[in-house]
Amino acid sequence: xxxxxxxxxxxxxxxxxxxxxxxxxxxxxxxxxxxxxxxxxxxxxxxxxxxxxxxxxxxxxxxxxxxxxxxxxxxx
Numbered sequence: 001x002x003x004x005x006x007x008x009x010x011x012x013x014x015x016x017x018x019x020x021x022x023x024x025x026x027x028x029x030x031x032x033x034x035x036x037x038x039x040x041x042x043x044x045x046x047x048x049x050x051x052x053x054x055x056x057x058x059x060x061x062x063x064x065x066x067x068x069x070x071x072x073x074x075x076x
Contacts, residue, residue, distance in 0.1 A: 011032065013028070013032075
């Protein structure tokens, strides 16, 4: 992971989660960053699928009708 500038944020987090994380020796800042990064990735993927739904459907329809291009070269 590259070193990036950090900006303090005011977040409200469940006391129970913070206590359990501390009990387990977890770095809550790192855990929060990782969770936010996963949420961003998931949202970008969701939006990409919506934005490209027509192209994905067209590709799937083509394969359903004509089979996979270059399928004759597959060895499995």
